[in-house]
Amino acid sequence: MITLKGVTLRRGARVLLDNTSVTINTGERVGLIGRNGAGKSTLFALLDGSLHEDAGExxxxxxxxxxxxxxxxxxxxxxxxxFVISGDTALLAAEEEVRLAEASGDGEELAHAYMALHDAGAHDAQARAQSLILGLGFKTTELNNPVDSFSGGWRMRLQLARALMCPSDLLLLDEPTNHLDLDALVWLETWLKRYEGTMLVISHDREFLDAISTVTLHLDNEQLTRYGGNYSVFEETRAQQLELQQNAYAKQQDRIAHLQSFISRFKAKATKAKQAQSRVKALERIERLAPVLANAEFSFEFKEAANLPNPMLIMDNASFGYPAPAEAAAGTPATVIVRQVTRSVLAGQRIGILGANGQGKSTLVKTIARVLGCISGTISEGKGLHIGYFAQQELDVLRPDETPLEHMVRMAKEGLANGQSGREQDLRSFLGTFNFSGDMVKQAVGTMSGGEKARLVLCMIVWQRPNLLLLDEPTNHLDLATREALSIALNEFEGTVMLVSHDRSLLRSVCDEFWLVSRGGVADFTGDLDDYQRYLLDEAKRNRDSLKASLKSAKEPLKPAESVVAAAARKAPGKLKGLARDQGRVEQALLDLQKEQHSLESRLSNPLAAADLATLGGRMSEIAEELAKLEERWLTLSEQIDSARQTAIS
Structure with a gap:
């Protein structure tokens, strides 16, 4: 177990933990919560050994x-x-042990090293890594792409997969859902529920915490308080405790007032002096309770829009994709992601946009926001349409070298005021309502935290008084209090909301209808979010089964009479015939290696001399590497055959 006894923890001159004690038992799944800046990440630094306690044990x-x-x-x-396989520290250690044993030439040492390599899971390391990568939303065609070829958010997903790949007794996850879509988040929840070690998770997603945590640690006022149960249980228990504390404080204040009144009335009277003195002593003995001081809650509201066109916009046979208009003008060919959408968006609608990763949710939102142009078809906007757009990557709408005040001044100069005052003092005051006060209004955006950048984007949107809100993952980096403020503000907003989010609590509280972006189209999703979660799990299972079937077929001989590929090959041009022949050769090589592997596994199950163990262990390692290369080659040929087959069959 993990224990903190009277621990004090500082960062610089600031005290983050002050003489606090708590116990985390083996196997518990702990949600660590607290406001931004309370010290949650610093506590993780204590747990991982990169920071040491200033006092206590x-x-x-x-x-x-x-x-x-x-x-x-x-x-x-x-x-x-x-990259993900390299996160398996046990496997890396076993590989190093083999390397050292091979260099030493000691047969017995080499035998033990090869057995350790097998026990570390070298035979299925690639399959385990790729299962994690696919679960977090990557495509099968991206499994072997260089890490450098992915954007920042996708690289962080690979960091998460790498951490999950590592065998561990203690797993620390700091905001693991920030870069995930809802489908990847659902997969992660399922994975974490099966984790057998001790786990601590920092998150501001209440439904995620409810799903995976059995204990809640609340970091507040330099103290850690342990609550049994998930976030919802914590919230209920905490509210009851605060109510009891406030009632006790009120009763104590009444008693103090009563004693003070008696003392004031009778301290000058000789006949009551003794009683008054005893009241003074009683007053001194009272252990004063502190009043319940709620943290200053952040809140804001969207001002009434100048007008509400109805319909807001009409999509007529519109297809969405890339590139952006400027690239298209330069001759870059278009890639269509969502096709032939015919839909209307009406005043007052609350639309949640659902869809698995890569299906085109953000592309749809960006096109409506005028960041991308329609590939074909049209989007007709209602007269007076005024869009407020929250981009998934805040820096898509922010300039890192500018300050919050400069952002507001620039919007005013660009004519985006929509009835708001553009005077600098008024802009400063408005920024203050979003907790940008004093020197913060002149701080470069690039130096701000993710939560501060998200608040600035919200501030800019509210100031423009939009009538259509396009919100693409607005809760990334927002703490629970700010998420709650956003939910309240959206429910009071009179215009139209189109929301993409992995925060199911926000989706449930704001949206009353859902669109599903899937397989190149947009359709109404008639179920609720629980139905959608089941849909995502079913889709994930279907994809896994499809991948397993592909790998399984790679291990079976090709049956020309039953094979669509072979049938196409008989009447296909030479390219397809050649690909089919190559795939057949790969399949035969896979079969031969698997037979040898099974034979060696049978021999290894019996007692053997050290030299024989070393020889067989070395061959098992070679076979594992050869199988991985052949399976990769088989998948590549399958993709090439699928592409060629479309031409051949048509």
Whole structure:
């Protein structure tokens, strides 16, 4: 177990934990919550050994293996699969043991090293890594892409997969859902529920915490308080405690007032002096309770829009995709993601946009926001349409070298005031309502935290008084209090909301209808979010089964009479015939290696001399590597055959 006894923890001159004690038992799944800046990440630094307590005692079992998501952006040309495999520290240690044993020439040492390599899971490391990568939303065609070829958010997903790949007794996850879509989040929840070690998770997603945590640690006022149960249980228990504390404080204040009144009335009277003095002593003995001081809650509201066109916009046979208009003008060919959408968006609608990763949710929103142009068809806007757009990547709408005040002044100069005052003092005052006050209004945006950038984008949107809100993952980096403020503000907003979010609590509280972006189209989703979660799990299972079937077929001989590919090959041009022949050769090689592998596994199950163990272990390692290369080659040929078959069959 992990214990903190009277621990004090400082960062610089600031005290984050003050003489606090708590116990985390083996196997518990803990949600760590608290306002931004309270010290949650600093507590993780204590747990992972990169920071030490300033006072008190901290204990974590020395033999526990630790896994956590590194926060730095990975910069490497390794393939996605190899990068995630390298997170398996036990496997890397076993590989190093083999290397040293081979260099020493000691047969017995080499035999033990190869057995350790097998026990570390070398035979299925690639499959385990790719299962994690696919679960977090990557495509099968991206498994071997270089890490450097992915954007920042996708690289952080690979960091998460790498942490999950690492065998561990203690797993630390700091905001693991920030870069995930809802489908990847549902998959992660399922994975974490099966995790058998001790886990601590920092998150501001209440439904995620409810799903995966069994204990809640609340970091507040330099103290850690342990609550049994998930976030909802914590919230209810905490509210009851605060109510009892406030009632006790009120009763104590009444008693103090009564004693003080008696003392004031009778301290000058000789006949009552003794009683008054006893009241003074009683008053001094009272252990004063502190009043319940609620943290200053952040709140805001969308001002009434100048007008509400109805319909807001009409999409007529519109197709969405890339590139942006400027690139298209330069001759870059278009890639269509969502096709032939005919829909209307009406005043007052609350639309949640659902869809698995890569299906085109953000592309749809960007096109409506005029960031991208229609590939074909039209989008007709209602007269007086005024869009407020929250981009998934805040820096798509923010300039890192500008200050919040400069952003507001620029909007005013660009004529985006929509009835608001553009005077600098009024802009400063408006920024203050979003907690940008004093020197913060002149701080460069690039130096701000993710939560501060998100608040600035919200501030800019509210100031423009939009009548259509396009929100693409607005809760990334927002704490629970700000998410709650956003939910309240959206429910009071009189215009139209189109929302993409992995925060199911926000979707449930704001949206009354859902659109599903899937397989190149947009359709109404008639169920609720629980139905959608089941849909995502079914889709994930279907994809896994499809991948397993592909790998399984790679291990079976090709049956020309039953094979669509072979049938197409008989009447196909030479290219397809050649691909089919190559695939047949790969399949035969896979079969031969698998037969040898099964034979060696049978021999290894019996007692053998050290030299024989070393020889067989070495051959098993070679076979595992050869099988991985052949399976990769088979998948590549399958993709090439699918492409050629479309031409051949048509």
């Amino acid at each position: 901290f204990f974590r079992p020395a033999q526990w293996r630790l896994a956590q998501v590194l926060q730095e952006m990975p910069e490497t040309s390794q393939s996605a699969t190899d």
